[in-house]
Amino acid sequence: MRDPKILLSAEEMPRQWYNLAADLPSPPPPPLGPDGQPVGPDALAPVFPMNLIEQEVCQDRWVDIPDGVLELLARWRPAPLRRAYALEKALKTPARIYYKDESVSPAGSHKPNTAVAQAWYNKEFGIERLCTETGAGQWGCALAYSCSLVGLECRVFMVKVSYEQKPFRKVMMETWGGSCVASPSTETETGRTIIGETPDSPGSLGIAISEAIEAAVTDPGGKTRYSLGSVLNHVLLHQTVIGLEAKTQLAKVGEKSPDVVIGCAGGGSNFAGIAFPFIADKINGAEIEIIPVEPEACPTLTRGPYAYDHGDIAEMTPLLAMYSLGHKFVPPTIHAGGLRYHGMAPLVSAAVDQGLADPRAIGQRQCYEAAVLFARTEGLIIAPETSHAVAAVIDEAEKAREEGREKTILFCLSGHGLLDLKGYEMYFAGDLENYPLPEEVLARSIAAMEGYPKP
Amino acid sequence: MRDPKILLSAEEMPRQWYNLAADLPSPPPPPLGPDGQPVGPDALAPVFPMNLIEQEVCQDRWVDIPDGVLELLARWRPAPLRRAYALEKALKTPARIYYKDESVSPAGSHKPNTAVAQAWYNKEFGIERLCTETGAGQWGCALAYSCSLVGLECRVFMVKVSYEQKPFRKVMMETWGGSCVASPSTETETGRTIIGETPDSPGSLGIAISEAIEAAVTDPGGKTRYSLGSVLNHVLLHQTVIGLEAKTQLAKVGEKSPDVVIGCAGGGSNFAGIAFPFIADKINGAEIEIIPVEPEACPTLTRGPYAYDHGDIAEMTPLLAMYSLGHKFVPPTIHAGGLRYHGMAPLVSAAVDQGLADPRAIGQRQCYEAAVLFARTEGLIIAPETSHAVAAVIDEAEKAREEGREKTILFCLSGHGLLDLKGYEMYFAGDLENYPLPEEVLARSIAAMEGYPKP
Numbered sequence: 001m002r003d004p005k006i007l008l009s010a011e012e013m014p015r016q017w018y019n020l021a022a023d024l025p026s027p028p029p030p031p032l033g034p035d036g037q038p039v040g041p042d043a044l045a046p047v048f049p050m051n052l053i054e055q056e057v058c059q060d061r062w063v064d065i066p067d068g069v070l071e072l073l074a075r076w077r078p079a080p081l082r083r084a085y086a087l088e089k090a091l092k093t094p095a096r097i098y099y100k101d102e103s104v105s106p107a108g109s110h111k112p113n114t115a116v117a118q119a120w121y122n123k124e125f126g127i128e129r130l131c132t133e134t135g136a137g138q139w140g141c142a143l144a145y146s147c148s149l150v151g152l153e154c155r156v157f158m159v160k161v162s163y164e165q166k167p168f169r170k171v172m173m174e175t176w177g178g179s180c181v182a183s184p185s186t187e188t189e190t191g192r193t194i195i196g197e198t199p200d201s202p203g204s205l206g207i208a209i210s211e212a213i214e215a216a217v218t219d220p221g222g223k224t225r226y227s228l229g230s231v232l233n234h235v236l237l238h239q240t241v242i243g244l245e246a247k248t249q250l251a252k253v254g255e256k257s258p259d260v261v262i263g264c265a266g267g268g269s270n271f272a273g274i275a276f277p278f279i280a281d282k283i284n285g286a287e288i289e290i291i292p293v294e295p296e297a298c299p300t301l302t303r304g305p306y307a308y309d310h311g312d313i314a315e316m317t318p319l320l321a322m323y324s325l326g327h328k329f330v331p332p333t334i335h336a337g338g339l340r341y342h343g344m345a346p347l348v349s350a351a352v353d354q355g356l357a358d359p360r361a362i363g364q365r366q367c368y369e370a371a372v373l374f375a376r377t378e379g380l381i382i383a384p385e386t387s388h389a390v391a392a393v394i395d396e397a398e399k400a401r402e403e404g405r406e407k408t409i410l411f412c413l414s415g416h417g418l419l420d421l422k423g424y425e426m427y428f429a430g431d432l433e434n435y436p437l438p439e440e441v442l443a444r445s446i447a448a449m450e451g452y453p454k455p
Numbered sequence: 456m457r458d459p460k461i462l463l464s465a466e467e468m469p470r471q472w473y474n475l476a477a478d479l480p481s482p483p484p485p486p487l488g489p490d491g492q493p494v495g496p497d498a499l500a501p502v503f504p505m506n507l508i509e510q511e512v513c514q515d516r517w518v519d520i521p522d523g524v525l526e527l528l529a530r531w532r533p534a535p536l537r538r539a540y541a542l543e544k545a546l547k548t549p550a551r552i553y554y555k556d557e558s559v560s561p562a563g564s565h566k567p568n569t570a571v572a573q574a575w576y577n578k579e580f581g582i583e584r585l586c587t588e589t590g591a592g593q594w595g596c597a598l599a600y601s602c603s604l605v606g607l608e609c610r611v612f613m614v615k616v617s618y619e620q621k622p623f624r625k626v627m628m629e630t631w632g633g634s635c636v637a638s639p640s641t642e643t644e645t646g647r648t649i650i651g652e653t654p655d656s657p658g659s660l661g662i663a664i665s666e667a668i669e670a671a672v673t674d675p676g677g678k679t680r681y682s683l684g685s686v687l688n689h690v691l692l693h694q695t696v697i698g699l700e701a702k703t704q705l706a707k708v709g710e711k712s713p714d715v716v717i718g719c720a721g722g723g724s725n726f727a728g729i730a731f732p733f734i735a736d737k738i739n740g741a742e743i744e745i746i747p748v749e750p751e752a753c754p755t756l757t758r759g760p761y762a763y764d765h766g767d768i769a770e771m772t773p774l775l776a777m778y779s780l781g782h783k784f785v786p787p788t789i790h791a792g793g794l795r796y797h798g799m800a801p802l803v804s805a806a807v808d809q810g811l812a813d814p815r816a817i818g819q820r821q822c823y824e825a826a827v828l829f830a831r832t833e834g835l836i837i838a839p840e841t842s843h844a845v846a847a848v849i850d851e852a853e854k855a856r857e858e859g860r861e862k863t864i865l866f867c868l869s870g871h872g873l874l875d876l877k878g879y880e881m882y883f884a885g886d887l888e889n890y891p892l893p894e895e896v897l898a899r900s901i902a903a904m905e906g907y908p909k910p
Contacts, residue, residue: 001465001466001468001522001525001526001529002526002529003464003465003466003529004529004530005465005529005530005531007462007464009458009462010456010458010460011456011458013456067456070456071456071457074456074457074458074459074460075459075460075834076460086604104559106834106835106836108873145834148830148831148834149541149834167880168873168876168877168880171876171877171879171880171883172836172873172876174879174883175826175827175830175831175836175876175879176830176831176834176836177831371630372630375603375630375631376603376630376631376632379530379561379600379603379604379631380561381561381627381630381631418563418627418873418874419873421623421626421627421630422623422626424626424629424630425622425623425626428626428629
């Protein structure tokens, strides 16, 4: 019997995270403070616990995963690697397609890989409460889930338009004991100011980040910290279990190395998770095409400059060296809410800048077309974010057919789409737009970074 | 590191289904036709393909699973058995609690276990299209998924009130290429009659079954059949992979036999799946408590008589020997839509009648309380149906604590609740009712079976 699943036992889980910062040919430019000087660890102490700040600035290639974190990960990991036999057949491609299925986590995406680690480190540090933001809701759910496992309070600021469109994400967070408020809220100075100026503001990820940081740093007891679901080095570090497991699994079925590695990229966390361990091989001479895929509506890597920019709209974060569309950019309301971020993780940005990854942008109609083919062949209904990776996989598999090449394609199935079915409904109704970014809007957005230092 | 997951390889999947009919101390009474005589296989031929009818009447203890079905099941099976360490700890119980996690299927429940088998057998028999009904939508999704895998058309009649409350179930079915219509519909004589009499009818499972059967048997091409997601012998047979896998998994961790086996019971399919292989042991002398759990609002096994009754409101099905609240009974709108069925599978009913299982009924408020505790300990957000099993598990685990007994409890986690979060929202808002069945309503409902033969 043909088994499409390649499983690992818990004993085969990676015991260390992989840190790309140690191997990049040029070290990534450091975050800068308001004075234009590199930000030291102490400056971040009100925002994050020191054990995670140490990881953020760590230059070691390998970082041990604590036993306590391993035990939390073992609730659902190792995640299955699946061979996409049915998709290959439908595409009549000689390519072998494998996908790492991160939808099997209780929260339904790859996000808990870092959420359980962050919750564990905060608990270890004596923190009692975490604040965070969430766009579409995947990250808020992941953190609420993780806080419930280790016994932390969890407060989530959810972008108001998503809060209203996706009421069940809030119910999920509450089921795990977390609490969730629409952002902008009246709980923070930032929120009150924005509501004062724009009472019907739909919110944005940038606003919600500002609110969550403010709520964390202004807690008089000092037992609250902020938690971020993407972008930062330690977040990407935690996600490398994805690619490390995939390596072990590919070896089990006799695959030496993938020829192509693909992940969707919003803030960069699932892409980094699947890709960084293979970028390490590429740095060491392996021939691997590494493809982050982003929406045409928010083409950070393909059309943004590599620049210093803020991570949030209120300019509360340090300046990060990244590809960015400008921190004032508000992306169109595509269904892949997790890809609607103006910037890109500094480590992912550095990898692209140094020629180690080749980004591409795809419109959401093509992505949903790919997602429907995937559902009707592989059987899984994927998240709108993931559909970007699948659209690129299909393009690569068709190219392999045209070239008659037996290549191996690996991608990250970052999450299921069971809480995001509205986009499928609109796709079937013919109501989806691609929203390619007009040149003049791009020029205006990028202007927000004028006068900042250059990486 | 402690691993809560007990996994099997695809090679360890059962190769045969277990048929309880072969082992019951008294053979279950046969289905009866309108003439009061047992229904022969030929009478069912317009409704089901002959290969499934043969399974329906089969008396063999073991039935081989065809390779084609095994390959479909291997897409997601074997399902994990999980040890509920965190729940045990929260309950301070000496009991060891294990659960078979059927939520890992692409459709999110145990239903695809029989849906892929039924789709495969229909395809083998030359059928081109399946019609079915669905209440809450779990079964319609499972069949749409399965039809997409083997290449059959799929038409689902969905109870109108659910169709309107749960629009995303329809989107899921369509994503897999199926089609879904609200029932009562104008597509059948039954539907048109009911709409004529009650234009604003909310529909019911009984009505939807009648419509789906009519749509199947009146197809002029003769290439359409009907498919049922529970109740019938062949459906329960297909579900026994659940309990058979669980046996192998328990043995792997050194558990000789569970002391208690628990499943929620609506039509009976997930309960039969987990329980029948253990009822076989009980017949052979093992001491195992077997507990089907039903809602107080629809207490078929605990308060209905063991009688001959129709499976549907339009009296299109044969008379089945089962515990029943009467085929005219319309259960209150509890959130566990899959448990809102007036009857119970004949094989489950026979097992209860012969003292092999001890049913209990629980109100939905206690069930949601259990589900929230489960989410905050085990991390999984379960279906409202499954919450009935969990409520009973908690009762048993607390009893074990009071008795100081180290017993082993096994239950079936029949599905996740990600498409049914409304019930959690109402639970948190304090808006849930238990709807215990009033005596006078019960008496009136049972009267619908007056004059029918007795089993």
